[in-house]
Amino acid sequence: MPSADAIASTELSVALTPIIVRAAMTIRAQRGKGSVQRKPDGSPVTAADLAAEEVIGAALDRLHPNMPVISEERTKRAQPPAQGSYFLVDPLDGTREFIKGLDEYVINIALMTAHAPVLGLIAAPALGFIWRGVSGGGAARLAFSADGTISAATTIRARPRPEREMTVLVSRSHLDPRTQAYLDGLPQKRTIACGSALKFCRIAEGSADLYPRLAPTHDWDIAAGQAIVVAAGGSMGAPDGSPLRYGTTDLQIPGFVAAGAMDAPRIAA
Numbered sequence: 450m451p452s453a454d455a456i457a458s459t460e461l462s463v464a465l466t467p468i469i470v471r472a473a474m475t476i477r478a479q480r481g482k483g484s485v486q487r488k489p490d491g492s493p494v495t496a497a498d499l500a501a502e503e504v505i506g507a508a509l510d511r512l513h514p515n516m517p518v519i520s521e522e523r524t525k526r527a528q529p530p531a532q533g534s535y536f537l538v539d540p541l542d543g544t545r546e547f548i549k550g551l552d553e554y555v556i557n558i559a560l561m562t563a564h565a566p567v568l569g570l571i572a573a574p575a576l577g578f579i580w581r582g583v584s585g586g587g588a589a590r591l592a593f594s595a596d597g598t599i600s601a602a603t604t605i606r607a608r609p610r611p612e613r614e615m616t617v618l619v620s621r622s623h624l625d626p627r628t629q630a631y632l633d634g635l636p637q638k639r640t641i642a643c644g645s646a647l648k649f650c651r652i653a654e655g656s657a658d659l660y661p662r663l664a665p666t667h668d669w670d671i672a673a674g675q676a677i678v679v680a681a682g683g684s685m686g687a688p689d690g691s692p693l694r695y696g697t698t699d700l701q702i703p704g705f706v707a708a709g710a711m712d713a714p715r716i717a718a
Contacts, residue, residue, distance in 0.1 A: 582680025649674025
């Protein structure tokens, strides 16, 4: 199994960039087409989810044939290896927003080593942006055009806590009572609802300060976002400040708080 030292690098993030752009263009071509189906857990899936999954899965298999790929939409989903590295993919995060015609949907690709994200890419097909981050290598934002041309990378950094009100991002589709209670206890804040892992990108580029979610979510929903936020100088952990534990049997994270270059308010375990 390849190790993080060999593959978690800026060179790999560059190699993954055209892959995520191809998936983004595939989703663009599918928008407004096909019916919405329901998975066994009740969540929606569209032809765009499945088409992006096919593009990304085939490309990753060519790029690193021996690297396991764990993706939300793979019919036969493997479990994370006990050791070594693997790719973690959500081919269309924010399907509900996509169905509603909103622009707040993204593609997530993360590289996991020792069950922690060390590299992440997030693309927003409707917005034409890519965010990427590498552990120890910083974070950047790129743009891509309708013909798939990709711009040069611009370095991004999470910002320190503002002297006055913080900008706090919350889920547009999944705001739960526990997270709402956490928000109610925060002073001097401006709360903005936003769909998908786009919230992590806003923190990494310094346009927002805090993103709490105190309800369960899946590994593939947040791993790429954590890699980008941390690479940009922010932080992300469990509500009590402990590290997040990826790679469990159910591939779920009980809750998290992502923050810019500041100490995130904690909740006792």
